[in-house]
Amino acid sequence: MLLIYCPYCEEERSELEFRGAGDAHIARPENIADITDEEFEEYFFLRQNPKGLIFERWRHIHGCGRFFNAARDTVSDRFYTTYKAGEPKPDVSDILQSEQNKGAAK
Amino acid sequence: MRKYSVFAVAREALRGHKGWGPHWASPEPRKEYDAIIIGGGGHGLGAAYYLAKEHGITNVAVLEKGWIGGGNTGRNTTIIRSNYLYEESMDIYEHSLKLWENLSHDLNYNVMYSPRGVMMLSHNIHDQQSFKRHINANRLYGIDNEWLTPEQAKAYCPPLDIAKTARYPINGAALQRRGGTARHDAVAWGYARAASDRGVHIIQNCEVTGIRRDETGRVVGVDTNRGYIGAKKVGISAAGHTSVLMQMADVRVPLQSQPLQALVSEPLKPIFPCVVMSNSVHAYISQSDKGEFVIGAGTDQYNSYSQTGGLQIITHTLDAICELFPMFRRVKMMRQWGGIVDVTQDRSPIQGVTPVPGLFLNAGWGTGGFKATPGSAHLFAHLIAKGEPHRLAAGLTLERFRTGRLIDEAAAAAVAH
């Protein structure tokens, strides 16, 4: 069972309070009515499904109710960081670098 | 290949089983093959076998990054059934079931297909409507599936609690008598042995690290940890790792990889004659020939390649099992594990060509891959050999996600297993 830091509650809580909500940073096209079938497929269906760093959404559904984003490793299931909805995607190289530093410090 | 039979076993018994050779050869990879299949699970090994057997293409390699049958083939709860709703699904799962019925003979390997019946419990009117829709569709399609009253269900599976006072009382069940189970390892090993016998190279500990294409974009081979291997045709049959491989060819696919959990109990004397599933309370259970209760749980809610999951997922399933079978509370869980399933949005598989010429895809089987093994493998071999899908798999192509012709078994049945 995961332990997830909610950026709104500013606390780590059990996964039981959360609901996964799929990939983060996939914006619904502003002009969605006008996009092509291929663009719609891209938006709605196609996913990176990375082995490693993933940016994903969670909802603290049985907590503060907020959707927020997380950067997590899909192999170790370790969370690198979580951040509020609307905040920019953290720099990947920064995340991985700081992880390496942490590893080195150990 | 040495033929397996009771006589061969008896002969070997008298000389300490010294005469058995390897199930499959372990050759060094060639520089080039006519076709490469990435993924040494039941689907991949089976496809190689059918390429050799039915299409005469024997210069084939199956590349497996670990040990064959070590992915979802060896991690599932071995349920076999074909009572799906949509024609696309019925086509492939029934094709598969028919192959299961003769698979041990075909492979000369006892895969222990055991048609002990798969019973799906109905707990409310919505279930009943949905099951009857399946039963009627199956019947008109020539697939067995029948409605049972609660009493008939209890007669078929005596431990079942059909009390009306239960939290979710059982108001009937759908039974597919030809459904059942098979021995998962035997499927991988049986296909491997039969394919190897026909000249297919099974190469374990061989991880694909790149997919090479020529200037026209056509596949020419793969890079692996054991060097470059050429092939004009490459089939990907790698379940949870499909997205990773497809990205080596710069193709994104509509898949998510999630942990699917299962568990077994300690071995107990047989009491449970069939497979029981309940979508409403999220449980499926059978008892293996060793006496272990084999119980399938759900997927975790996040993507992961870790083959582990949370305690709460199996708890949720055991809640339901103990409610349906209150005497099982004193049974003990012996082992739990996870697999990585690749799930599509419509919970139906993808089999077909890809935007990259020469690259073929078999994926998205989600939680239902084991039962499809022979059928999927057979049709995937056809796809690789002919370059276009077999009639029975024509609806499973990638383009449905663009056009919207989804095969939404989940929407139709609430949950697809």
Added chain:
Amino acid sequence: MMGANRIPGVGRLTPARTARFTFDGRTLTALEGDTVASALLANGIHLVGRSFKYHRPRGILSAGAEEPNALLDVSRDAARRQPNVRATVQEVFDGMKVESQNRWPSLAFDVGGFNDLLSPFFAAGFYYKTFMWPKAAWHAIYEPFIRRAAGLGVTPTEADPDHYASRYAHCDVLVIGAGVAGLSAALAAAKAGAKVIICDEQPEVGGALRYENGTTIDGKDGWDWAQDTAKALAAMDNVTLLTRTTGFGYYNHNFVGLVERVTDHLAALDKSLPRERLWQVRAKKVILANGQIERHMVFANNDRPGIMLASAGRTYLNHFGVAVGSKVGVYTAHDSAYEAAFDLKRAGVSVPVIVDCRENPGEAVLAEARKLGIEVLTGHSVIKAGGKLRVNSISVARNGGGSARKFAVDALLVSAGWTPSVHLFSQSRGKVKFDAATQRFLPGTYLQDCLSIGACNGTDDLQATIDEALAAGELTARAAGAEGGAQVALSGENRFGWTGGMIGAAEGAGPDTTVKAFIDFQHDVCAKDIRLAVREGMHSIEHIKRFTTNGMASDQGKLSNMHGLAIAAEALGKDIPQVGLTTFRQPYTPVTFGAIVNHSRGALFDPARKTPIHAWEEAHGAEFEDVGNWKRAWFYPRSGEDMHEAVARECKTVRDVAGVFDASTLGKIEVVGPDAAQFLNLMYTNAWDNLKPGRCRYGIMLRDDGFVYDDGVVGRLAEDRFHVTTTTGGAPRVMNHMEDYLQTEFPHLKVWLTSTTEQWAVIAVQGPKAREIIAPLVEGIDLSNEAFPHMSVAEGKICGVPTRLFRMSFTGELGFEVNVPADYGQAVWEAIWARAEPMGACAYGTETMHVLRAEKGYIIVGQDTDGTLTPDDAGLSWAVSKKKPDFVGIRGLKRPDLVKDGRKQLVGLLTKDPKVVLEEGAQIVADPNQPKPMTMLGHVTSSYWSANCGRSIALAMVAGGRERLGQTLYVPMTDRTIAVEVSDMVFFDKEGGRLHG
């Protein structure tokens, strides 16, 4: 009295405190504190079970959780029967009943033992090669035969009467294992101020000190130190000490499952206590102090009862005061087993020989053996054990050959050395590394925040263990934020230092393929089976495991894995690390389902949600149906009525007079804010700007892929306030769906959502007399057609309490839906009923509601749609705005396959024979005589007998349905084919005049 083999003055149990139990019907006496195993041994009983495959007689091999053989059926009463209980763990209580398993007719004479003679045929994996002829015979003939032989214990057949408890707990430091290492670490962490949980699977702390009697810690005897330390820890506020508690599962993010056995050792069952308690611990740091497990020696007939691990022999002697035999041989590859010989000898037991397969054992133990006059044969091996139901001799020969010398023994203690318990470490997804010098796998790379200490970390020396443990305790406490002061120092001393160990087959396993030298006792896997697997091409350790089933029995390979691996490596000509270790899975030892599900049973399995009016409905004879987790009144049969009759009556009554219906379960969402209408514009296909306050509209919600997701009536209470209703089952997901879009895609909108489903009880009053029924009760709302037409909403009072009153209808009749605060629901219902009943109105349930709406062609999302229908398919394109620039689903709807001809559309179906009611879910074809597989056009989604129409009616999804109006189609059933005509969807009051009555 207390057992023939109990040695007075030896061990830690109190001779005066006895308990009686039965074993296979024989009454035996034990001492309080005995395990079943120690009690049986005290009574001279070694033979306790039969193996899985060959039905070989088996004894007690160990004194702990690793036991593969001594699995027994233990019961307190008929319903409290537990199969597969490890005799080495289960404590004896007065009155317990113990039965051996997997034997018939008796343990000593077991017919299944015939299998042992046939064993050459049952080589590993033999079943893959045979049982294939004739076709279908596997399931029909062979499998039932094999299944009868399967399993060990007998599945309980009665519902478990016990209850189980659960507790979530948090701590700074969780210490798993309370031996020297665990206790020391816990002490250091606790003294530093950390919140500590420490657990151990045994009833008492001490770990290896249970058998180890030559240890001094802090100037005390080791065992005494451990008990004193436990007392000190238990007295600290910041420490929870749990005995009889197994850390069974290490999951993600330092989440660890512990199971505490609360009552299984008690003679007098306190029914207020749970049988077991599941602890779900989230720890900042985890310290693994899991110790190590001794390995057996692999040689011919090494499974004979009376052959046991040397440390077990010491446990039975030093802790329980039981000598496991009167002439006890020792066969070892490790110094530690010598101490068993020393202890026995000192206790007066004959020890004819120590056979050591090594040429050069430790000097100190050799010297001690000489001192005690025990013969030691170094460089020798036991090539075979004699005896069947109990070992009676061993044949010993010089390594490499030579003539055998036979020793008479009635027990043999064996040790091949020790395997560090890295199970939990491995579950935590740490990677083990192989230590070539000591030939063992040790924790290598850590993934989670844990530390291994002591024997499970490969630390052998006592003082080194203590130092490592104290450091770990303090380090983890500090890292978790503890700031307390006291540092702990401890000194410890052992009588002997130990070396040695071997893995794999000993000389006595021979190269011969017929020798039964067991690796995995429970599954009857022998050294030869591993070699056979390799010969058959199984080169991965995972393949070998699966082919032979080595390590897959209920002990999960605690004894067998390393031996199997070494034999495989040898056969493969590889180094052990190249072959690799199989993964350890949760749980460490088997855990009852009961503990895992704990409170979840009966009423606590899943909340049964009931409406505020439920009690009235129950009192008035309603039958209920499950809709999601709600219980809804289904129909109200009067005496003598069956469902069909009751529903027909209710249907007629509603249309003729009126009916009252509990609609409280409908989902309700309060949408408030200046941008509320704009938000609904995006969430529903309809337009909302032009809906005036006081009016309602039916809305359709799609997903972005264009398929119908939910529907409901939305009332506008004010410019900035809407009362949205959803389907009963859809309420939670609709709320989540709306929040998702609001927070993620449209965060600029000033609007907020609140679920008010349970704020309101909803009473639908429908039928020609609806107005007459409620009018006198309503205050402040003009109910006239002019002031309050169909699809209106107003706030006022009813029966003196606030109401949101809707004029709306899901029946096609004049209708109202009275929303009142939930606590008033039943009282207002009763007030309405008091007026309705005398007028001849009825209460009606969901079934009648379904029929009435079907008569009008109103759809139910989830029944008439299934997640693959567009609004147009459902005949609802009128509700899709053509003008809005955006709404969720606008683009998905336009995809090629969603707009093409021939899609399934909802239509009505009328059977040619009006009396025939179609089956919901029945499939529809154009040509009933076509061969299978048939081309199906669609299916029946709703079908009822309509008392009001005097005939059956149905709704169906049919390919190109609206093009087929008037066509005859067929519904082939098993017993007949039913002809139907495609119709529109409205069967009653086609003009719709009654709505406005």
Added chain:
Amino acid sequence: MADQVTVSRKAALTARGGSAEAILTPATAATRISLRAGAEALPALSAALGVTLPTRPKTSASSGQRHALWIGPDEWLVFDESEADLMAAAASSGTLHSAADISHRNVAVIVSGPGANVAINSGCPQDLSLAIFPVGGCSRTILGKAEIILFRTAEDQFRVECWRSFSPFVFGLLSEGAADAGY
């Protein structure tokens, strides 16, 4: 006319129970609103409600029998044990907000006694130690298969709010937790 009939309330939960370690009592009726607003509206709303809306996660503010619990960054549960009209009070703020009356949606159980936290931890995964969940602390969370709002009103007392149809389940699970809390 309407005044001929008046009706009385029927509470969803009337059972009492628990154990010596954790006593379970149904809370008396209260008015409740789910209050939603942005930061700019808080001063006016606080003034109108007579209680300062807390802005730190997991905190609450009380004034007499009126309590405001932080639920989310723009969400508060405000309840009044004297059943004062909170909807009217919020409306009087004159500032942009959303208030929805949920007086009847929620039901509360008071769990009190030295084992109150243990009883709740039988189904709630939160850390209820005083350091992490101090008096006055509050949080929406789960209890078994039900969502609850937890409000610590004293070292040994919690108010557990849930939706009314879940209250038999919540009470039942708390009862079992309370029974086990003494051990």
